[in-house]
Amino acid sequence: MFNDQQMECGRGEFLFWFAESRLSGLLLSKDFKATALLVEKNFLNSNIPDQGWSINALLHSRVYPVKTLHDKKDRQRILSNFEWLNDRFLKTDHRFYDEALNLQMQLFILDMWHIFASEYERRKHSLQSGTLYERFMQLAQEHCMTEREVQFYSDQLNITSKYLNQVCKKSSGVTASEWIQRFARERIILLLQxxxxxxSEIADEMEFSSRSFFTRYVKKLLGATPSEYRSRLG
Known part of the structure; x- marks a missing residue:
């Protein structure tokens, strides 16, 4: 169970597990083998390229953590990046150790985003005829930055807000309103990092009418104002 959703990861697949994600009920086959790459959070965040797609990539990975690499070249590229990153990490005598390691981490992230983007587009097209729940989840990921009311999504799906909440509750145990807040919360955290x-720029990007309204919304979701949350990050 990954963030209250049942997942299955098989041979040749990748699982991207963020530390804040909830993982439970882990079951392994007898012949289970895996290579794990553990990346310290601050090191990862400091090397995320400043590109608009970064938020979508991270959020998409939190919702769909299991990646199936259909292209053998993509699979080999990722495996090579694992090895190169580990190799850079071990070469502590390198004159430009920090710079080289940071660049290798950025290259790894960009290659993963390339794969995420292709999967994101495929999933987006395939869900046009998906279930109401699947279509809502896709819409919520796309619009949670600026649309935080269930009514917007129910209008898009041509159903009532009450029915949409019931559909989500039945499919996941979580209401549509709660899903919107989860996605918005994750996005706000990434932006504050x-x-x-x-x-003020974050508040504008999320189309809040004022910074004070944004501050109240963040405190409701995070239990701290934006400034307080940032100060805790150090």
């Missing part, structure tokens, strides 16, 4: 953005 980006020191290149001011709090």
């Amino acid at each position: 980006n020191r290149n953005l001011t709090i």
